Amino acid sequence: MSSPHATKSHLDAQATTQPATRRRSSLLREMWKQRAAYLFLMPKLILFTAFILIPIIWAFVLAFQEYGVFGSEWVGLKNFESVAKSELFRSALWNTLQYTVVTVPxxxxxxxGLATLIHPLGRLGQSFFRGAFYLPTVTSMVIIAMVWRWVYNYRYGLFNYMLSIFGLPTPDWLNQSSTALWALIIMSVLIPPGVGIIMYLAAMGSIPEQLYEAAEIDGANGFQRWWRITVPLLKPTTLYLTMLSLIGSFQVFTQILLMTGGGPGHATETLVSLVYKTAFRDLEFGLASAQAIVLFVITLLFGIAQYWLLYRKAEED
Amino acid sequence: MRIKHSPTRWLTYVVLLVWAVISLLPLYWVFSTALQLPDYVESEPPKMIPMGIIEYFTHPESRSQIVTDTFSGFQQLFHSTNIWRWFFNSGYISIVVTVGILFLDTMAGYALAKKDFPGRNLIFWLIVATMMVPGQITLVPLFIMVQKFGLMNTHWALILPDLSMVFGVFLMRQYMLSIPSDLLDAAKIDGASEWKTFWTVVVPLAKPALATLGIFTFMNVWNSFLWPIIVLNDADLYTLPVGLKTLQDQNLAIFKLLMSGAAVAAVPMILVFMAFQRYFIKGLTVGGVKE
Amino acid sequence: MNYTKTLAVLATASILAVTVTGCSKDTTATQETASNWTGKITIWDGPRWEENANKYAWIESQKKAFETSHPGVTVEIVQVPWAELNDKLGVSIAGKAWPDLAPVDISGNGVNPTFVKQKVLEPVDEFITADEKKDFLPNAISAWTQDGKLYGLPLGMTVHGMLLNLDLFKERNVEPPKDGQWTWDEFVADMKKLTYDKDGDGKTDVYGLSTYVKNGYYESWPFLYMDGGRPLSDDMSKFTFDSKEATGAMKKLADLKTLPVAPKEMGSGDVGGTWKAFSAQKNVAVEPWATWAISAAQKAKMSNFMVAAYPTGSGKPVTIGGVGGWMMFHQEDAGKKKVLADLMKQLTSKDQQVVTAKNYGTFPTRQSAVDANPFGENLQMQQAQKLTQNAVMVPKHQQWKKIDEAIQSQLQLVLNGEKSPEDAMKEAKKTADELLSK
Incomplete structure (x- = not known):
């Protein structure tokens, strides 16, 4: 997608065995040539550095300290050792992984799928469904949790009512360790991903119609056109959404706190609720940072893996 | 892909409609509880419609009481709280941040997608990586930064960190990757300056993405409450979600009032969504949809 | 462009910040000016009861009174939602931007050991004479004492008691316990009679008892204490909830579900649902609650209910209490400390305790306020006040919140019938022992 010439010369500049000074000056020359790009980026980067990057680095430094209001102490890797030893952390990690692996894809x-169904509809239909799927995201999690608590109520909840129609067993979903996490996973899947639908629709609207017309002339049927044109062209959006969903799932917190409070037992304990408790209940900011770093590294690994799967492979195609 | 024949089309509608109902349930419930008669607010299973509508006809003798009770949540909210002030604060902060983000993130996203410069990948991955750090641990350092800049208890303490959020940069970058580079190259051959290319070619092409980003940003800012609670001390500076929270009793929620608050808070977001939504239809193509 | 403006603001702001912090260092140097200190006091408070549609009316009137009696002192009130008070406090402490005074909410268990450990709280012993201290109830004072020092002043107490829906008792022809006292066997017999099929569809729809289990909430705990079981030994060095007395009581409570006189959801963490079952759906006859629920039930137009003690087993009658009040955060200036102590004393005076008790459903922590009989007409509050004599606080161990979490999560499994009390407490003991040995 980006201009192949520039990439090549940039790579060449790095790979050459010329004297260091020349290499540096050619890098500078390259940077000067692209000064517009830096100017475009600069305002955002300044804010980003001040209010995101520095706080994060700061928080990471805390991970190597035992926090005290009047002076923290350097403790090396002690916080990470506590994380590694903690059984609670391991079970929270396992819950979070299960949740993520199922919900993200x-x-x-x-x-x-929903965007594909909505996109061909007329203007009115498109507007209606876009609203119907997106607008509910304005309601706060507190309210969504209330509604879903009712859906899962074992006596008069909607979910068990439907199961009983088909003669299936009707457990007390949220209050048993064996089912609680799955109830939460099902909930996350059934709540329509309003953000994703909106983004896919926006991206679908930008695919040139001529591409489809050309394919139609080639005799491709509807599914083939979707698979060969729509899906590949949506890849940047898919990457964005997968990444966002991944981050969201690894940091799942509010709805679980509201639905089960992490119980029964520790069946629905997640990593961020652990981080939160460690920081704000126990004021152990160092340990909380260490927990967060472990979570960060895991998320990053998953993120890189899915970027590679979706994007690099797409470029090779 | 277009659906031409009616059987598939009807099936599509059924699937979409069923899911849309599930989806809309919580939002509907907010409004129906806000308008519910106090006696029914806590019934279980919940009453699905405001019972005032029924009782209005079954108890014609007490109609005025029924109307009063139905709207008592809103009445209380507008007459005995500072809601207009909170509304104004939330409104202007959300607008300032949304406009700012649209500028900053489109520029940054464009550079990351369409420019090839040393450090590009580094910056991109740095931005993505910071999104993976749970916000709970950066609250304290951010608080200290805001304090150092002397922004405590001002709206800048909300606006500046919100303007720094990066999910929009990532979004715009991904969207711009799908804009064919030829279109931009053509403009350059015409001798347009960088800024002019950006402003006259890139921005118009990115309208659907701008609309998406605008909606997301507005809602994020409008809804955020933990950070504002932490950095604001002066009740006159409170935003709507914070203000509504300060009404909440310690142990027992006054349900109807809360839902009335949630309903009031939802209205601007719905309006913003409607306003931006017209930019979705027109994308890169002309006449994309055929009946 | 937008960002230049932003930058300008940033730059000026940071310059300002530097000058401001520079100044403040100078002013703090003027110490030893004793009680005629003047300046600004910051106090946080959450919404309390409503007066003229204002839930901060009480603290605002206190501010006015104090500013009149202390010329030159201004009091700044920060309205903080109760639910976020702890988060805001945590961040502010870490940023060394704490308020001068902050409330501990009524469900609080007294002074927060974490704050004491971090040395951000000021002891107030030097400002309280022995006579003043004598007026406070001993169990309230002890809840606010750590390592022999008094950190803050208590304003009101809560206690856990059983709420009985007398309409259901009447309907089932059950005599409510005399003077609110009953033994476990009497209690179980009553629960059996109160569990029935109301609408005649062959399924039980009204139950005798229900309650919930959640970190930091102790509604179900007095049951576990009834045969003398306690979570920690008196010197807080050993975990003792695995004793026969404790696990036996847990089993008795869990068995109520199989009898069945308690619904399936008893023991879940659903606070709101449990409350609704009692107050709105009225399909549970008896639920234990902290006493804030009394005024909530009165407001929910439940006129016919009473407050009783937890059933007694082989141990002494006991319930769990909580003590709310005011704490003072770290101060540099001795003169200011004195003024702050004055304000704390004003906020927790006999008169204010009576007012709070009447409007907020808490019990006074001063004998003089108890003697003023704030619950003249309020039968249920009078019944509940009797229970305060038997109130004990949860252990004030530094690691208590983690120990509590370990116990409560296991307790959920016990009440769910997923684990035996013995196995569950063995598991909790593992975590607790590790925390206790720190």
Whole structure:
């Protein structure tokens, strides 16, 4: 997508065995040539550095300290050792992983599927469904949790009512360790991914119609056109949504706190609720930072893996 | 892909409609509880419609009481709280941040997607990586930064950190990747300056993405409450979600009032969504939809 | 462009910040000016009861009174929602931007050991004479004492008691416990009679008892204390909830579900649902609650209910209490400390305790306020006040919140029937022992 010439010369500049001074000056020359790009980026980067990057670095430094209001102490890797030893952390990690691995692909696929169904509708239909799927995201999690608590109520909840129609067992979903996490996963999947639908629709609207017309002339049927044109062209959006969903799932917190409070037992304890408690209940900011760093590294690994799967492979195609 | 024949089309509608109902349930519930008669607010299973509508007809003798009770949540909210002030604060902050983000993130996203410069990948991955750090641990350092800049208890303490959010940069970059570079190159051959290319070619092409970003940003800022609670001390500076929270009793929620608050807070977001939504239809193509 | 403006603001702001902090260092140097200190006091408070549609009316009137009696002192009130008070406090402490005074809410268990450990709280012993101290109830004072020092002043107490829906008792022809006292066996017999099929569809729809289990909430705990079981030994060095007395009581409570006189959801963490079942759906006859629920039930137009003690087993009658009040955060200036102590004393005076008790459903922590009989007409509050004599606080161990979490999460499993009390407490003991040995 980006201009191949520039990439090549940039790579060449790095790979050459010329004297260091020349290499540096050619890098500077390259940077000067692209000064417009830096100017475009600069305002955002200044704010980003001040209010995001520095606080994050700061928080990471805390991970190597035992926090005290009147002076913290350097403790090396002690906080990370506590994280590694903690059984609670391990079970929270396991819960979070289960949650993420199931919800992320489903959320993205459902968004893609619903957007595909909505896109061909007329103007009115498109507007209606876009609103119907997106607007509920204005309601706060507190309210969504209330509604879903009712859906899962074992006596008069909607979910068990439907199961009982088909003669299926009707457990007390949220209050049993064996089902609580799955109830939360099902909930996350059934709440339509409004953000994803909106983004896919915006991206679908930008695909040139001529591409489809050309394919139609080549005799491709509807599904083939979707698979060969729509899906590949949506890849940047898919990447964005998968990444966002991944981050969101690894940091899932509010709805679980409101639905089960992490119980029964520790069946629905997640990593961020652990981080939160460590920081704000116990004021152990150092340990909380260490927990967060472990979470960060895991998320990053997953993120890089999915970027590679979706994007690099796409470029090779 | 277009659906031409009616059987598939009807199936599509059924699937979409069922899911849309599930989706809209919580939002509907907010409004129906806000308008529910106090006696029914806590019934279980919940009453699905405001019972005032029924009782208005079954108890014609007490109609005025029923109307008063139905709207008592809004009445209380507008007459005995500072809601207009909070509304104004939330409104202007959300607008300032949304406009700012649209500028900053489109520029940054454009540079990251369409410019090839040393450090590009580094910056991109740095931005993505910071999104992976849970916000709970950066609250304290951010608080200290805001304090150092002397912004405590001012609206700048909300605006500046919100303007720094990066999900929009990522969004705009991904969207711009799909804009064919030829279109931009053509403009350059015509001798347009960088800024003019950006302003006259890139921005118009990115309208659907700008609309998306605008909606997301507005809602994020409008809804945020933990950070404003932490950095604001002066009740006159409170935003709507913070203000509504300060009405909440310690142990027992006054349900109807809360839902009335949630309903009032939802209205501007719905309006903003409507306003931006017209930019979705027109994308890169002309006449994309055929019946 | 937008960002240049932003930058300008940033630059000026940072310059300002430097000058401001520079100044403040100078002013703090003027110490030893004792009680005629003047300046600004910051006090946080959450919404309390409503007067003229204003839930901050009480603290505002206190501010006015104090500014009149202390010329030159201004009091700045910060309205903080209760639910976020702890988060805001945590961040502010870390940013060394704490308020001068902050409330501990009524469900609080007294002084926060974490704050004491971090040395951000000021002891107030030097400002309280022995006579003043004598007026406070001993259990309230002890809840606010850590390592022999008094950190803050208590304003009101809560206690856990059983709320009985007398309409259901009447309907089932059950005599409510005399003077609100009953033994476990009497209690179970009553629960059996109160559990029935109201609408005649063959399924039980009204239950005798329900309650919930959640970190930091102690509604179900007095049951576990009834045979003398306690979570920690008196010197807080050992975990003792695995004793026969404690696990036996847990089993008795869990068995109520299989009898069945308690619904399936008893023991979940659903606070709101549990409350609704009692107050709105009225399909549970008896629920234990902290006493804030009394005024909530009165407001919910439940006229016919009473407050009783927890059933007694082989141990002494006991319930769990909480003590709210005011704490003073770290101060540099001795003169200011004195003024702040004056304000704390004003806020927790006999008169204010009576007013708070009447409007807020808490019990006074001063004998003089108890003697003023604030609950003249309020039968249920009078019944509940009797329970305060037997109130004990949860252990004030530094690691208590983590120990509590370990116990409560296991307790959920016990009440769910997923684990035996013995196995569950063995698990909790593992975590607790590790925390206790720190």
């Amino acid at each position: 489903l959320q993205v696929l459902i968004a893609l």
